[in-house]
Amino acid sequence: MLQLLLLLGAATSRCLHDETQKSVNLLRPLFSQLPSNFRSSSLTLSGSRDPQPLRIQSCYIRDPVSDGAWDPEGDGMRRESRALAAMREAAQRLQGVLAVQGALLLSRDPAQYCHAVWGEPDTPNYHRCSLLNPGYKGESCLGAKIPDAHLRGYALWPEQGPPQLVQPDGPGVQNTDFLLYVRVAHTSKCHREPSLIAYAACCQLDSEDRPLAGTIVYCAQHLTSPRITHSDIVTATLHELLHALGFSGQLFKKWWDCPSGPNVRENCSTRQQVTRRDEWGQLLLTTPTVSHSLAKHLGVLGVPLGVPLEEEQGPLSSHWEARLLQGSIMTATFDGAQRTRLDPITLAAFKDSGWYQVNHSAAEKLLWGQGSGLEFGLVTTCGTGSSDFFCTGSGLGCHYLHLDKGSCSSDPVLEGCRMYKPLANRSECWKKENGFPPGAENPHGEIYHSQSRCFLANLTSQLLSGDKARHPSQISYQEEAELTGRCYLHQCTEREAYMVQVEGSPWVSCPPGKAIQIPGYYGLLFCPRGRLCQTNEGTDAVTSPPMSCSTQDLLLKLSLGLAGPLGHSLGKQEREELTEAVLQALVSRGGTDRCYFHSPSITTSLVFTVHMWKSPGCQGPSVGMLHRALTLTLQKPLEVYYGGANFTTEYSKLLVTSGHNPSMTHLGLSIGLCLMLLILVAALRTVAYRKRATLQVGPSAPYHSPELQSTRGPVGGIREV
Ligand SMILES: *[C@@H]1O[C@H](CO)[C@@H](O)[C@H](O)[C@H]1NC(C)=O
Ligand SMILES: *[C@@H]1O[C@H](CO)[C@@H](O)[C@H](O)[C@H]1NC(C)=O
Ligand SMILES: *[C@@H]1O[C@H](CO)[C@@H](O)[C@H](O)[C@H]1NC(C)=O
Ligand SMILES: *[C@@H]1O[C@H](CO)[C@@H](O)[C@H](O)[C@H]1NC(C)=O
Numbered sequence: 121m122l123q124l125l126l127l128l129g130a131a132t133s134r135c136l137h138d139e140t141q142k143s144v145n146l147l148r149p150l151f152s153q154l155p156s157n158f159r160s161s162s163l164t165l166s167g168s169r170d171p172q173p174l175r176i177q178s179c180y181i182r183d184p185v186s187d188g189a190w191d192p193e194g195d196g197m198r199r200e201s202r203a204l205a206a207m208r209e210a211a212q213r214l215q216g217v218l219a220v221q222g223a224l225l226l227s228r229d230p231a232q233y234c235h236a237v238w239g240e241p242d243t244p245n246y247h248r249c250s251l252l253n254p255g256y257k258g259e260s261c262l263g264a265k266i267p268d269a270h271l272r273g274y275a276l277w278p279e280q281g282p283p284q285l286v287q288p289d290g291p292g293v294q295n296t297d298f299l300l301y302v303r304v305a306h307t308s309k310c311h312r313e314p315s316l317i318a319y320a321a322c323c324q325l326d327s328e329d330r331p332l333a334g335t336i337v338y339c340a341q342h343l344t345s346p347r348i349t350h351s352d353i354v355t356a357t358l359h360e361l362l363h364a365l366g367f368s369g370q371l372f373k374k375w376w377d378c379p380s381g382p383n384v385r386e387n388c389s390t391r392q393q394v395t396r397r398d399e400w401g402q403l404l405l406t407t408p409t410v411s412h413s414l415a416k417h418l419g420v421l422g423v424p425l426g427v428p429l430e431e432e433q434g435p436l437s438s439h440w441e442a443r444l445l446q447g448s449i450m451t452a453t454f455d456g457a458q459r460t461r462l463d464p465i466t467l468a469a470f471k472d473s474g475w476y477q478v479n480h481s482a483a484e485k486l487l488w489g490q491g492s493g494l495e496f497g498l499v500t501t502c503g504t505g506s507s508d509f510f511c512t513g514s515g516l517g518c519h520y521l522h523l524d525k526g527s528c529s530s531d532p533v534l535e536g537c538r539m540y541k542p543l544a545n546r547s548e549c550w551k552k553e554n555g556f557p558p559g560a561e562n563p564h565g566e567i568y569h570s571q572s573r574c575f576l577a578n579l580t581s582q583l584l585s586g587d588k589a590r591h592p593s594q595i596s597y598q599e600e601a602e603l604t605g606r607c608y609l610h611q612c613t614e615r616e617a618y619m620v621q622v623e624g625s626p627w628v629s630c631p632p633g634k635a636i637q638i639p640g641y642y643g644l645l646f647c648p649r650g651r652l653c654q655t656n657e658g659t660d661a662v663t664s665p666p667m668s669c670s671t672q673d674l675l676l677k678l679s680l681g682l683a684g685p686l687g688h689s690l691g692k693q694e695r696e697e698l699t700e701a702v703l704q705a706l707v708s709r710g711g712t713d714r715c716y717f718h719s720p721s722i723t724t725s726l727v728f729t730v731h732m733w734k735s736p737g738c739q740g741p742s743v744g745m746l747h748r749a750l751t752l753t754l755q756k757p758l759e760v761y762y763g764g765a766n767f768t769t770e771y772s773k774l775l776v777t778s779g780h781n782p783s784m785t786h787l788g789l790s791i792g793l794c795l796m797l798l799i800l801v802a803a804l805r806t807v808a809y810r811k812r813a814t815l816q817v818g819p820s821a822p823y824h825s826p827e828l829q830s831t832r833g834p835v836g837g838i839r840e841v
Pocket of ligand 1: 479481
């Protein structure tokens with residue numbers, strides 16, 4: 121399996137979440153660790169019941185061992201800042217998507233710090249630590265050592281009298297709902313699975329089982345690999361972050377059901393059923409919002425559907441079945457940021473977890489299988505030609521998003537179904553670099569451009585064929601022209617309507633579902649239906665070339681407020697073009713290369729933003745110099761002429777958003793992920809804890825460490841742990 125996956129190309133990477141999560145003890149606060157004024161991290165401020173954006177804080181934990189061992193070129197800092205930049209951007213993408221409140225303080229695992237506890241009920245020291253573990257090295261999460269400042273303290277209890285504090289409670293982390301530790305390392309997992317970009321696990325839950333903390337480990341070699349772009353790393357980070365936040369085979373059984381709505385926590389309970397097997401043995405996620413969301417996607421509303429899960433590593437599964445949900449952020453293999461969406465069905469799962477409220481307007485539309493009905497994506501139907509998302513044989517065509525040329529092929533998670541997968545080389549129509557050098561023969565009139573897409577066509581230049589017709593040997597050339605994927609320029613005229621342009625031809629309208637002829641060419645061009653010029657198509661990701669760079673320490677963010685003609689509001693397409701025009705102006709002002717500028721965008725209220733850092737291969741001055749150049753030249757307003765009107769900068773803001781201290785970086789990511797506001801009725805939960813505490817010791821969550829064993833004897837209530 122591993123070998124097969126590696127053949128699919130550099131960007132295909134498998135996710136090892138299940139295996140990783142299995143190796144982690146999930147800690148949940150213990151009654152004995154709750155201070156008397158305990159408030160869950162999720163307790164709302166009094167009176168406020170509106171969901172708050174989820175705040176994710178990341179914390180870089182330097183790896184003492186692998187830093188030295190895997191740093192032949194001294195690239196440590198570069199990797200670190202690249203990982204952090206990716207983390208920041210992934211967190212930003214969840215801003216306003218998931219919503220939740222108090223300083224976050226993590227628990228210690230008594231099985232680690234304590235050798236034995238007192239076992240005499242009805243004494244104040246019952247179940248308290250009577251003997252410390254001298255070898256206790258503190259708490260860690262997937263190899264990241266958790267700073268004491270983030271942890272509750274612990275104490276040693278004598279037989280009588282007050283406890284002796286060994287370590288007091290840390291100050292905790294303010295304004296944070298989820299704490300993510302970040303490591304960059306060359307671990308054995310990275311070694312074993314060379315395509316692995318990153319993996320993550322959740323380590324601590326709050327009293328409602330909502331994930332509180334986790335770790336993401338980036339495999340060091342990919343952070344300096346030119347083959348993996350910055351947006352690939354961001355997307356892989358987002359995928360792992362979503363696992364750690366609750367999309368995990370091992371967390372499904374902890375999901376909450378809140379029948380009175382997520383804002384009323386009173387009658388919430390652990391969900392009775394999250395997954396089940398259907399009559400064919402397929403594992404399904406069956407919670408209501410997810411099922412509804414899939415039914416809506418397939419166009420079969422009202423049919424109760426579960427969403428199939430991929431079972432690639434045993435009975436637990438943390439990924440959607442790829443045959444059905446190709447392109448979703450939560451499928452098991454990752455084939456590039458441009459082809460991956462934060463889709464509504466994945467967001468529905470976060471709503472069903474009971475921990476988050478979801479802002480569905482942030483969802484990115486999933487094109488794969490849309491409106492394709494109940495039979496879509498089954499192993500039994502994918503080879504029958506009933507759906508044009510799948511193909512048969514091994515011919516050439518277009519990837520279903522039409523950004524890439526593809527060849528009809530399969531992979532282990534497709535289980536025999538075949539689809540047009542991007543070619544190994546130069547598949548991207550939207551990359552100018554893939555095009556022909558000037559003067560090269562281009563008989564099919566292809567155009568590679570950020571607005572080009574893949575079209576099934578057999579166009580051949582008449583001029584060329586006419587010339588060649590004089591040579592008998594080449595008459596067959598035209599007759600043989602086979603239908604294949606070709607790159608041509610497109611532009612949307614309205615939703616689901618577009619025109620195409622072939623080298624040297626005028627713009628020709630391309631009615632979806634029809635085949636058209638192009639002046640100057642023999643043959644036909646097929647206009648795909650339901651694929652191009654859909655709203656939310658994710659064109660942003662395509663129009664701005666994917667970022668392939670690692671950040672240097674300095675990262676700048678520039679915002680420009682533009683003033684345009686009054687009463688002139690711009691559509692998406694126009695904003696993209698204006699963005700490009702402003703960027704051009706800025707590049708010439710800065711006197712640098714374009715490779716410093718990343719993710720430009722413009723809002724409807726005409727605020728232009730762009731991030732700046734120096735990509736590898738960028739020739740020129742440091743970002744510090746660019747900062748100085750821009751600060752000086754932007755004192756004079758920038759003027760951009762676009763669409764018959766002048767746009768002028770009214771103000772500019774230049775922020776230095778990075779720079780880190782060597783040991784640890786708090787990025788203070790405010791993320792609106794989730795969602796959910798966990799409203800906790802503190803008194804009620806405390807009673808429940810109390811009840812449990814009289815019955816059992818130790819965390820109430822399933823626990824992989826050795827069970828506490830009672831060996832209460834006559835001499836004195838000491839139990840071995
Ligand atoms: C929901 O998401 C949209 C789109 O990302 C965003 O504009 C909006 O501010 C978000 N709403 C909230 C309440 O965060
Ligand atoms: C919680 O459940 C009880 C008993 O079923 C019911 O009486 C009460 O109204 C419920 N509370 C809410 C907020 O739905
Ligand atoms: C892709 O390009 C590389 C370098 O140009 C070449 O070595 C390799 O054979 C190509 N692979 C395919 C499948 O064409
Ligand atoms: C192009 O393909 C169409 C449909 O397969 C076919 O009818 C036509 O003859 C082909 N034209 C050329 C020039 O190859």
